[in-house]
Amino acid sequence: MKEKVLVIGAARSGVAVSKLLSLHDYEVTITDMAEIKDKEELIASGMHVFECGHPDHLRNKEWAFVVKNPGIKYTVPFVKYFVDENIPIFTEVEIGYRFAKKFHYGAVTGTNGKTTITTLLYEMLKSNGKAIVAGNIGFPLSELALQHGQEEKDVALELSNFQLLGIDTFAPEVSVVCNLAPDHLDYMPSLDSYYVSKMRIYENCKENDWFLRNVDDETVMQYAKNIPCRCIDYSFTRQDVDLYRKDKAVWLWDIPLFNESDVKIVGDYNLMNAMVAGCMAYKLGVSPENIAHTLQNFHGVEHRLEYVGEKDGVRFYNDSKATNTHAVQAALNSFEKNIILLAGGHDKGIPFDELSVFDKKIKCCISFGETKEKFKDIFTNTITTETMKEALKEAIQIAQSGDVVLLSPACSSFDQYKNYEVRGETFKEFVKEYFREGEL
Structure with missing residues (x-):
């Protein structure tokens, strides 16, 4: 008799894990x-499908296990039922791992980077001819x-703590928690639980x-x-x-492994990222020569301190992926002064106080969205607006040659955009419109 499995989401x-489980006779x-x-x-294909709601009859104890979309909170009543009944709840990463035994994993988690x-790891692994990127x-x-599933592959795998909460046997050959800073306090019950969840990445190794292990990060050292x-x-530094x-x-x-001059992306934190990726690639069989070659040809990740262009001596950067203060600090450290910072978005429950040390670098902070009022106490010069477009208009009005207009929101996008990618793409479209038309 087939074991019964419930997939939520x-x-x-969710569709991929359902097909995989069905293939393996669930x-x-x-x-x-x-x-x-x-x-x-x-x-x-023989599955039972329920949409536009979760029928009450699905709340039963017959499931061998549940697979939950990582974005769905464990406190949602339908999910909490299975928590309370002690029915195992996994994320799709655990299931993929179980049915791809020939994959070799380099797993990456942390707050930023x-x-x-x-x-970078994926690009380095390509030199071995069997690289894929997932998570x-x-x-x-x-x-x-x-x-x-039956092939040998090298997998560069990015994992959130939401995904790690749902693993059971997953064990990567090399892994990292690159750093830890407050985040996702709108999802996790406490900051401690967020940090602890990150450490699950190595528990089965x-x-x-x-x-x-990043010895420069006091919180990593405390929890690892x-x-x-x-x-x-x-x-x-050591x-x-x-x-x-x-x-x-x-x-x-x-x-x-490589020369520092091989790294073409700006910022000390990116050199640190290259160190980690290079070491992980080496463990998975990539030569130092191929590690260096990859770095020489790598020019950054979209939405992460991405250079958009320059007009009248003003440079524009898209850092939409900076959804917490730790990421914003890394961005602000990449510039000397004259920063017009565009910040704001969905409130994740994280205070912004630690950004105040950059006040002298910030020519003006123009805030928008749900958290727009919260930046008034952080920086000396502030303007509040409703939308990112209005914030960019204000920035264009006050920008002078030598200034940097930096979208680095310190917040998630969910108050006004589907995700940080859409927010970043929209910002770039606005900037390019300004370049073409001379106004926004």
């Missing part, structure tokens, strides 16, 4: 609060397991696996304990660690 990852039921565009296909590290960027892991695999300590900088190069023990 029919977005791309009886799958999938449900979503919205309409399911793949409904007919899923029904035709995940996407840059994962993208928060790229494709759902279950979708790749469905397509390539074996002796020969590697975990990269009881590590079951080999711990590779790294630092941007040399008494495994991965370090010396003589304008980056070294792993006595092995030179």
Whole structure:
């Protein structure tokens, strides 16, 4: 008799994991609060499909396990029922891992820098000819397991803490928690629970696996304990660690991985990201020569301190991916002065106080969206607007040659945009319209 599995959420990852489970002889039921565009296909393949709500009869104890979209909170009543009944709840990463045994994983989590590290790692792994990218960027892991489950692949995998909350056996060959800072307090019950969830990335690892530990980050050092695999300590400033900088190069023990001049993306934090990606790639079999070659040809990640263009001596940058203060600090550290900061968005419950140390760099902070009033106490010079477009208009009015207009919101986008990508694309469209028309 087939084991019965319930999948909650029919977005791309939910559909992929449903197909993967069905392929491996589970009886799958999938449900979503919205309409399911793949409904007919899923029904035709033998699944039970419920859309526009979760029927009460699905609240039962017959499920072998539940697979939940990571964006759905555990406190949602329908999900909480299964929590209270102690029915295992996984995310699709766990299921993809179970059915792709030949994949080799480099797993990346942390508060900021995940996407840059994962993208760099993917580009480096390409030199081995069997690279794929999955998780928060790229494709759902279950979708790749469905397509390539019997093949050997090197996987650059970006993981959020939401995804890590739903793992059980997942064990990457090399992993990192690149840094920790307050985030997602609108989802997690406490800051401590957020930090603890990140450390799940290495909990199932074996002796020969590697975990990269950032000794420069006090919070990482506080939480990264009881590590079951080999711990590779790294630092941007110290040399008494495994991965370090010396003589304008980056070294792993006595092995030179690359020269600092190979890194073309700006900012010390990006050099740190390159150190991590290079070390992870080395563990997965990439040569130092190919690591250096990748860095020489890598020019950054979209929406992360992305240069949009210059007009009348004013430079415009899209940093829409900066959805918390830690990311904004990294961006602000990349410029000397004369920054016109565009900030605001959905309130994640994170205070902005730590940004006040940059007040002298900020010519003006123009805030918008749900949190627009909260920046008045942070910076000396502020303007509040309703929308990002209005904020950009104000910035154009006051900008002078030598200024930097920086969209680095410190907030998620969900008050006005579907996601940070849409917010960033919209910002770039506005800037390009201004370049063409001379006004907005």
